Amino acid sequence: MRVVVVGAGIVGAAVARELAGAGVTVTVLDRAASAGGTSAAGEGNLLVSDKGPGPELVLAQRSLTLWQSLRDELPDFPSVEYEAKGGLVVATTTAGAAGLRRFAESQRGAGVLAEEVDPHDLEPDLTRDYTAAFHYPQDAQVQPAIATEALLAAARRRGAEVRQGVEVLGPISLHGRLAGVRTSAGDLHADHVVVAAGPWSGEVSSRLGVMLPVRPRRGTILVTTRMPQRIRHKVYDADYVGAVGSDDAALQTSSVVESTASGTVLIGSSRERRGFDGRIEARVLSALAAKAMVLFPFLADVAVMRAYGGFRPYVPDHLPVIGPDPRLAGLWHATGHEGAGIVLSAATAELLADLLLGRETHVPSSPFAVERPTLASHLASSV
Amino acid sequence: MxxxxxxxxxxxxxxxxxxxxxxxxxxxxxxxxxxxxxxxxxxxxxxxxxxxxxxxxxxxxxxxxxxxxxxxxxxxxxxxxxxxxxxxxxxxxxxxxxxxxxxxxxxxxxxxxxxxxxxxxxxERTLPFPGWDLPGVFTAGAAQALAKSERVAVGRRVLVAGAGPFLLPVASSLIRTGARVVGVLEAGGWSRLGRAWTARPTELLSASHKAGELAGYARDLVRHRVPYRVATGVIAAHGHDRVEEVTVARLDAQWAPVPGTSRRVAVDAVCVGHGFxxxxxxxxxxxxxxxxxxxxxxxxxxxxxxxxxxxxxxxxxxxxxxxxxxxxxxxxxxxxxxxxTSAQRRDVLVYQRFATRLSDGHGIRPGWAEWLADDTLICRCEEVTAGELRDIAAATGSRGLRSLKLSTRAGLGVCQGRVCGRSVEELLDRTTGGLLDPGRTANRPLAGLVRLGELARTQGDPS
Amino acid sequence: MTTTGPARLEAADDPVSPGPTSEIAIVVDGSEIRGLAGQTIAGVLLAAGRQSWRTTARQGRPRGVFCGIGVCFDCLVTVNGLRDVRACQRHAADGDEVSTDA
Structure with a gap:
């Protein structure tokens, strides 16, 4: 069996590795270089703490299990900087505290470890003005670009071919099904085509003949200079939980603050819907800085050296799209992971391979199906 | 406003x-x-x-x-x-x-x-070489800046090396700040320099005070018996926690060191710049x-x-x-x-022709990579070596500068690739068979360090 | 005076003829270093014969001034408790407390 995977980000890389491991002949295409889009523009979150009970949490929990083995798969590779550092979610208002307690309680019912703590035992420099704090020991982190490259390298080791700088131009159709892709480097025949192009999946899908409502949602991150470590967990304010699932197009910021292996501190994260507009704006940076200082007042004197932004792939009902496209045989999707693609890549790849190879799936597949009811109106309205 | x-x-x-x-x-x-x-x-x-x-x-x-x-x-x-x-x-x-x-x-x-x-x-752009991170190794511009605004000479026994006419005023300033300049080494050879400086002499005449300025610096070198060598460069600096000696070698037309020509020179500072x-x-x-x-x-x-x-x-x-x-x-x-005015426009054309000659004569040639060792730092901030760059590029197979910066950490440090960016790009371009996203190291949305407290302060209305 | 390393040219010997100026003193890692008003912190350190003051994070190597014009960030010091100040760009103020171990 031959499969073309479109997109050399973390989801495409994980899918390629999984399929190649099952003996499939895999070619990964990317119009640009590997790990050059969304996968290189985030913090590398492996989180369960920000997910309420439901299919996405199930996928994340399965992914965390898979990441345990993935992290050590390539001993001779640059470290993916896997760190099971745990998350600390902090509320700073009375209403926020109540909401956080309710949320944590619901998560515990779904198997998430969440414990209300005195946060200063974990983060001595945290603000004194907090109203509730929960520790999520299962939260972890990787360096997302290296993780992507590691998965691609693993895929290559299993026989996959990775072709960078090759753009998909259109479909190769045969008897009403997709039989490959026309590319900037010639035709490529395949039994199946998996679109894993993140926020550009909508564009790729339309070139292949179907509409998929994946849109970019902009995020911006600040990076400080290196400093002696004073932040030990992934610390975020409880507003983040609301912002992730929000439909609001306007700017939202909630603070996510953490140290990296190199000694810098990453400060996220903003969410804004405005297409592929990549400008860095002062008002966004100001809002990020102000929120981070609420959590860690000592940050006021810390120097920021870089700001960067990226685009999260966003689907109207906030769930990834994983599986075959019922409108075009031979076309598969693995996209729409929004800000959780790094963690979800692992179980996404497993699920897609299970479906494609006719194996029993490890998690229920229907919530992620293209034909799910919550996506139907979006598919119908805009063809 | x-x-x-x-x-x-x-x-x-x-x-x-x-x-x-x-x-x-x-x-x-x-x-x-x-x-x-x-x-x-x-x-x-x-x-x-x-x-x-x-x-x-x-x-x-x-x-x-x-x-x-x-x-x-x-x-x-x-x-x-x-x-x-x-x-x-x-x-x-x-x-x-x-x-x-x-x-x-x-x-x-x-x-x-x-x-x-x-x-x-x-x-200034300074090409990396073994030992270039030792204290006592400066850019030529540093020597110039410290001489002009501090009246500080970066050393007592100083070698100036690199490429381009800027090396001459630097040597001159060092002399006038009390240093002994033991030599000025220009990487370009006479054949390239000669072509650049002698073809179409009328163009030079119209910018003649430029040539006169350079001649003034050259006179300083002669008066202080400072040797000026072409097709020669500093290819290594040595010392424990400060520079004590440098290795000097002849360079071929591509700037690769010529085997058998290297010698050691004792210095307490070396000032190196290969262009801008x-x-x-x-x-x-x-x-x-x-x-x-x-x-x-x-x-x-x-x-x-x-x-x-x-x-x-x-x-x-x-x-x-x-x-x-x-x-x-x-x-x-x-x-x-x-x-x-038309005279103002003419000035631009005259000096542009002069500038083209300089870049023709002194532009960086690719052979510099030959003087690198595996453990030579390329990125000074994150301390990434030439060997690490090459090995990680090979391991990942990536042709993306963005990804390679993140996996090697080259260019991610506090200078944000200002010092190493071009060199990193050139080396990776060769290693990977061609980067797909060149030029990214110049993309720095934040143009300087900002404190979070300053950033958080209300920005106010445009003035 | 040492006979090697950086040095400031004394005004009396200086063809540029610098005008008279006031002395300042800064405290570097607990020791007082004297300089002249208008000098940068790097200028004061170099004039005192110091060629390096910072050590790198990964290999612990010594660093001082490299570019001298604020581009390379090699010369970073902590000034009055504030980290990440470029010594070649910050003018020394009398009484500044500078530490180099950050």
């Missing part, structure tokens, strides 16, 4: 400011330093004014003349521009912090200018088109690709102070809505 905002108070910026002022515009000039003049006219501080500043500067009277003409222009010194916010079809919003360098309580100001002149200049890199991050942030060498693309009126944004001086191409002055005059005049 200014009609014309000028960033940079070196030759280009000052010429632009005075030209725009003469054309009747309201003008604001920003510079990060505490005084105007830029790197070219760097001088002793106001607290310690020199009696005879012209000893270290050709064209000092041109500077004092421009400075006198600045009456009516608002000069903001100590101004760190940290963000140029791009807009479609008009100049960016310019955000600055005013106060002591890298301070925490600087005053935030915001400008929405009618026209913007970028005159941000250039900084335009300081283009604000232009990139503003949306201005740049060329493959990182320079801002401008038309004959110094207009960039963004309406209302002009560029003048070294960021449009390395050409020296006279070209910067000529371009600044054009940019300031046009930015203020007036028309330059």
């Amino acid at each position: 200014p009609e014309v905002l000028i960033i940079g108070a070196g030759p280009a910026g000052l010429a632009a400011a005075t030209a725009a002022r003469r054309a009747g515009a309201r003008v604001v000039v920003l510079d990060a330093a505490e005084d105007v003049g830029g790197q070219y006219w760097r001088h002793l501080p106001q607290q310690r004014p020199a009696g005879r500043e012209e000893v270290l500067h050709h064209g000092w009277e041109r500077f004092t003349g421009l400075r006198r003409e600045l009456t009516g222009v608002e000069i903001v010194t100590g101004a760190q521009v940290w963000l140029a916010e791009r807009h479609d079809g008009r100049p960016p919003t310019v955000h600055i912090l005013v106060g002591p360098a890298d301070g925490a309580d600087r005053v935030r100001r915001v400008f929405d200018p009618g026209a913007l002149v970028l005159a941000t200049g250039a900084y 890199v335009p300081r283009s991050e604000l232009a990139v942030a503003a949306g201005c088109q740049t060329g493959p060498d990182g320079t801002v693309v401008v038309d004959a009126d110094c207009r960039s690709s963004v309406p209302g944004v002009f560029a003048a001086g070294e960021i449009t191409g390395i050409g020296g102070a006279d070209l910067a002055l000529a371009e600044g005059t054009i940019a300031g005049t046009v930015a203020a809505g007036a028309a330059p």
Whole structure:
């Protein structure tokens, strides 16, 4: 069996590795270089703490299990900087505290470890003005670009071919099904085509003949200079939980603050819907800085050296799209992971391979199906 | 709100400011330093004014003349521009912090200018070599800056090396600051230099005072018996915690060291510069088109690709102070809505031809990679070696600079790739068989360090 | 005076003829170093014969001034408790407390 995977980000890389491991002949295409889009523009979150009970949490929990083995798969590779550092979610208002307690309680019912703590035992420099704090020991982190490259390298080791700088131009159709892709480097025949192009999946899908409502949602991150470590967990304010699932197009910021292996501190994260507009704006940076200082007042004197932004792939009902496209045989999707693609890549790849190879799936597949009811109106309205 | 905002108070910026002022515009000039003049006219501080500043500067009277003409222009010194916010079809919003360098309580100001002149200049490019991270190894520009504004010689026994005519004034300044210069080494060979300097002599004549200036520096070398060698370079520095010796070798036409020609020279400082890199991050942030060498693309009126944004001086191409002055005059005049004279336009052409010759004669050649060892640092900030760059590129197979920066950490440190960026790109381009996203190291949305507390402060209305 | 390393040219010997200025003193890692008003912190350190003051994070190597014009960030020091100040750009103020171990 031959499969073309479109997109050399973390989801495409994980899918390629999984399929190649099952003996499939895999070619990964990317119009640009590997790990050059969304996968290189985030913090590398492996989180369960920000997910309420439901299919996405199930996928994340399965992914965390898979990441345990993935992290050590390539001993001779640059470290993916896997760190099971745990998350600390902090509320700073009375209403926020109540909401956080309710949320944590619901998560515990779904198997998430969440414990209300005195946060200063974990983060001595945290603000004194907090109203509730929960520790999520299962939260972890990787360096997302290296993780992507590691998965691609693993895929290559299993026989996959990775072709960078090759753009998909259109479909190769045969008897009403997709039989490959026309590319900037010639035709490529395949039994199946998996679109894993993140926020550009909508564009790729339309070139292949179907509409998929994946849109970019902009995020911006600040990076400080290196400093002696004073932040030990992934610390975020409880507003983040609301912002992730929000439909609001306007700017939202909630603070996510953490140290990296190199000694810098990453400060996220903003969410804004405005297409592929990549400008860095002062008002966004100001809002990020102000929120981070609420959590860690000592940050006021810390120097920021870089700001960067990226685009999260966003689907109207906030769930990834994983599986075959019922409108075009031979076309598969693995996209729409929004800000959780790094963690979800692992179980996404497993699920897609299970479906494609006719194996029993490890998690229920229907919530992620293209034909799910919550996506139907979006598919119908805009063809 | 200014009609014309000028960033940079070196030759280009000052010429632009005075030209725009003469054309009747309201003008604001920003510079990060505490005084105007830029790197070219760097001088002793106001607290310690020199009696005879012209000893270290050709064209000092041109500077004092421009400075006198600045009456009516608002000069903001100590101004760190940290963000140029791009807009479609008009100049960016310019955000600055005013106060002591890298301070925490600087005053935030915001400008929405009618026209913007970028005159941000250039900084030196120093190619990496084994030991270049040792204390006592300086850029040639560092030696020049410390001589001019501190009257400090970086060492007592100093070697100057690299490429380009800039090495000559550096050696001259070192001598006049009390150092003994043991040699000036130019990487370019006579054949290239000769072609660049002797073809079409009429072009040189029209810029003859430039040639005269260089001849003046050359006389300094002769008077102090400083040897000047071509096709020669410093290929390693040695010492435990400071430079004690350097290895000097002959270089072939591609700048690869010629085997069997290396020798050791005892020094306590070595000053190395191989050319200049335009300081283009604000232009990139503003949306201005740049060329493959990182320079801002401008038309004959110094207009960039963004309406209302002009560029003048070294960021449009390395050409020296006279070209910067000529371009600044054009940019300031046009930015203020007036028309330059034909004589002003002719000046630009004359000095551009001169600049082309310099880059022909002294431009960096690819053989420099031959003097690297596996453990030679390429990225000084993150301490990434040549071997690590090559091995990680091979392990990942990536052809993306963005990904390779993240997996190697080269260019991710506090200088944000200003020092190593070009070298990292060139090395990775060769290793990977061609990067798919070259030029990314010049993409620095934040143009300087900002404290989070400063960032968080309400930005206020544009002034 | 040592006979090697960086040095400031004395005004009396200086062809540029610097004017008179006031002395300042800064405290570097607990020791007082004297300089002249208008000098940068790097200028004061170099004039005192110091060629390096910072050590790198990964290999613990010594660093001082490299570019001298604020581009390379090699010369970073902590000034009055504030980290990441470029010594070559910050003018020394009388009484500044500078530490180099950050």
